[in-house]
Amino acid sequence: MTHNLLQGKRGIIFGALNEQSIAWKVAVKAVEEGAVITLSNTPMALRMGQLDELGRQLNAPIIPADATSVDDLERVFTESMEKLGGPVDFLLHSIGMSPNVRKRRTYDNLDYGMLSKTLDISAVSFHKMLQVAKRLGAIADYGSVVALTYVAAQRTFFGYNDMADAKSLLESIARSFGYIYGREHHVRINTISQSPTPTTAGNGIKEMEHLMDFANKMSPLGNATADECADYCVVMFSDLTRKVTMQNLFHDGGFSSMGMSLRAMNQYSKDMKPYEDENGNIIYG
Ligand SMILES: NC(=O)c1ccc[n+]([C@@H]2O[C@H](COP(=O)([O-])OP(=O)(O)OC[C@H]3O[C@@H](n4cnc5c(N)ncnc54)[C@H](O)[C@@H]3O)[C@@H](O)[C@H]2O)c1
Numbered sequence: 001m002t003h004n005l006l007q008g009k010r011g012i013i014f015g016a017l018n019e020q021s022i023a024w025k026v027a028v029k030a031v032e033e034g035a036v037i038t039l040s041n042t043p044m045a046l047r048m049g050q051l052d053e054l055g056r057q058l059n060a061p062i063i064p065a066d067a068t069s070v071d072d073l074e075r076v077f078t079e080s081m082e083k084l085g086g087p088v089d090f091l092l093h094s095i096g097m098s099p100n101v102r103k104r105r106t107y108d109n110l111d112y113g114m115l116s117k118t119l120d121i122s123a124v125s126f127h128k129m130l131q132v133a134k135r136l137g138a139i140a141d142y143g144s145v146v147a148l149t150y151v152a153a154q155r156t157f158f159g160y161n162d163m164a165d166a167k168s169l170l171e172s173i174a175r176s177f178g179y180i181y182g183r184e185h186h187v188r189i190n191t192i193s194q195s196p197t198p199t200t201a202g203n204g205i206k207e208m209e210h211l212m213d214f215a216n217k218m219s220p221l222g223n224a225t226a227d228e229c230a231d232y233c234v235v236m237f238s239d240l241t242r243k244v245t246m247q248n249l250f251h252d253g254g255f256s257s258m259g260m261s262l263r264a265m266n267q268y269s270k271d272m273k274p275y276e277d278e279n280g281n282i283i284y285g
Pocket residue numbers: 015016017018020021022023041042045065066067068093094095096097121148149150193194195196197198199200201202203
């Protein structure tokens with residue numbers, strides 16, 4: 001069921017790779033709700049993913065860009081304004097990647113060159129987007145910007161590694177830029193903190209299926225799906241949320257407010273044995 005929440009609005013969606021991508025679902029729902037959009041991802045993602053198909057399906061021009069490149073971002077905003085007929089009303093940053101996670105380097109053995117890349121791709125790119133957009137006047141007054149994040153920004157999760165630092169920075173950028181963009185242009189900037197979701201980026205996290213099961217058992221409403229996340233993004237892009245800004249909005253079925261649930265307790269009570277290595281030494285952590 002559609003509500004025409006984005007009728008007459010223009011937007012840019014960064015980060016749709018394949019049908020599992022949260023950005024893919026957001027793009028589909030945004031168009032269903034009446035928006036016209038452009039899509040952007042890296043040239044590599046365009047080769048490896050299925051973005052062409054989505055572009056055709058939604059009649060959405062695709063503008064390749066590495067989101068860490070200011071030149072590329074300038075092109076995305078300039079071309080989007082040309083193709084869509086004016087400044088955009090909404091923007092989705094749905095980008096994350098950690099070379100340390102990919103190379104299986106643990107948090108106490110990070111490669112600092114790779115850490116810089118993690119932060120640049122997953123967080124600083126958001127600042128670059130906002131700075132370029134503001135300079136070019138590419139986001140219309142009363143526009144809405146959303147970036148996707150994860151609760152590991154606030155709490156420690158085994159295996160999330162340097163992405164936790166990137167998400168903390170991302171959320172901080174939303175607040176700091178939200179103040180400036182709000183004050184000058186009524187543009188609101190928020191992050192949505194999504195449940196673990198089975199996507200290409202999500203599956204890169206260690207023991208993702210266990211993390212998803214744990215989160216699901218802990219959350220009174222269960223894990224939020226990518227489709228449900230897209231619904232929330234659409235609401236945030238709509239005129240129904242004009243005074244919401246500089247917030248980290250949890251979209252996680254209640255997980256972030258839980259300590260222990262009956263379902264998790266029940267699961268845990270099935271095996272109280274300590275976690276041991278092959279020599280019988282207890283592994284803490
Ligand atoms: N999947 C989860 O469990 C989960 C949970 C909370 C938040 N998130 C966040 O949601 C966002 C989207 O991830 P997803 O789960 O849909 O996975 P995904 O793999 O489909 O999307 C990640 C995207 O980042 C893009 N990307 C990587 N490097 C880039 C660069 N240099 N420039 C431009 N784009 C680049 C990839 O091409 C890909 O499209 C990420 O920020 C992720 O951290 C995901």
